[in-house]
Amino acid sequence: MVGPLVRSATAKGAYVNFRLDSAAFVSATLTAALERGSEYGHRPVAGPMASVEHTSANPTGPFHIGRVRNAIIGDTLARVLRAAGTPTTTQYYVDDMGRQATMITWIWSKASSEWPEPIRRAVEGPALTDEKPDARLGRPYPAVSAYLKEDGTAREEVAELIRQIELGTPPSRHRELAQEILGGMLESLARLHIRFDEFVWESDFLRDGSVERVLERLHHAPHAVREENGAWAIDASGYGLPQESGRVVFQRADGTSLYVLRDVAFHLAKFSRFERVVDVLGQDHRLHARTLDALLHEYGEPRVPTYLIYQDITVPEGGRMSTRGGSAVWLDQLLTEAVSRARREVLARREDLVESDVDRIAEAVGAGAIRFHIVRVAPEKPVVFRWEDALSFEGRSGPFVQYSYARAASVLRKSGSDQGPFAFDPAKLTDAEELALIRIVARFPRVVADAARTMHVQSLAGFAHDLADQFNRFYHAVPVLRSGEERASRIALVAAVRQTLGNALELLGIPRLETM
């Protein structure tokens, strides 16, 4: 039991207490953090590849923050997996085949003078041209959706477009419209430092024949049944699925494919490239996930994806965020609000900054506040959106962590040896606040590995807060630059904290600020 780091082990009641060799522990921790630098807490990249599919929102309009929860959880997970040594590809599944995207094409295929009156009325308002494409092109969407419920002729027009898409002859502007809207959506996510490695278009699985191949095999699956009207289904009674019919239809009577069938094709493609396949899904997709598992099993694919399910973000009045109900809080709106508030905070305490620095800091703080606010809560917990919580810059928040990082950076700047080398003597780091701080720094690699294994991305936020919190205590209790013979060692400790805090912020996708 006793080794290089353990000085003694004693039994106490039901516990064994280990006493660490403090100097060796301090030395090992600081050396690791300082020498490994941006790789501290990471493991070498090796081994099986992973795919993380997240966000995948229909290209029909701007993000509301309910959808953004998916993006933030997924992006953080991908970062954590990579840090834990798993080569990870993020995938955005673009649904260009469903009614949603088709409704957009339907309305924009008409000159606005031909738009049905209720839709035209709904989008009347200030000039639309300076809006982002997702906002501009997505504007009629809620009205179109409502209109189709009332108007059978329009519904039939949309159905005809869907058939054309299925046949591989989509309306001319179909994909371009989706692409343009998606571009606007991604612009917003980029402000949260969320980007994707791949965009997978649903229609591609039809075009390349993989849906057809899946179909051939599924027709001969163990529990495949043909309905009287010609539709194909799986008798899912053995899978414990709650469908009232007991069946999962995967091909319509007219021979066209259903979403879950295309998703089977997508996942087979994933399994051919990735060892670990993770889907980040809202809780409303739980049943879809189980259905997909059942179909993969019927197909003969032994693997199933790992699902990271998150609960909806609701509004205080109750209910999910709804575009139609007008209860949605848009990401762009939230960003604008967060950044302008951050700007006020910066201006209130800094008079020495040039305008461009104020803007840059405000943008980083606003984005940091939003990301942290979402990721700090376990995905399976429901979240009620409240402005005052989302815009909190104090306590357990992104800006608090960013501030602590900037504070450490400031100390190092003033130390005159910002970039090191950092020499330390463990015998000089004996204060209780110092040791507490070092213990948290030492935890980081474990936190990253555990988060990757359990997909508990919220623990990264917890760690970042704990480290920032203890650093602030240390900062108040222990002088660094004004200290005597401990000075060099304390500077090294601050450097190790800056590095670790910076690495944690990187995993959270929150910008590091050298000053704020």
Next chain:
RNA sequence: GGGCGCGUAGCCUAGCUUGGAUAGGGCAUCGGGUUCCUAACCCGGGGGUCGAGGGUUCAAAUCCCUCCGCGCCCGCCA
């Protein structure tokens, strides 16, 4: 009705997978701290039947059962 998820101080939340020491934080509240390395900070106080009940165990927020409340889903939609 069935399936799945959630329930921890006034509010928000960690811990639950792998059961262990006085259940950690944050917001709010009350009281303090700035001639000194960034006060987006720090120190201190008050505030808890871990939804309820039962069970397993030397030991339960954590595992099992029942119940209650809330959410989601149960389409030839996506």
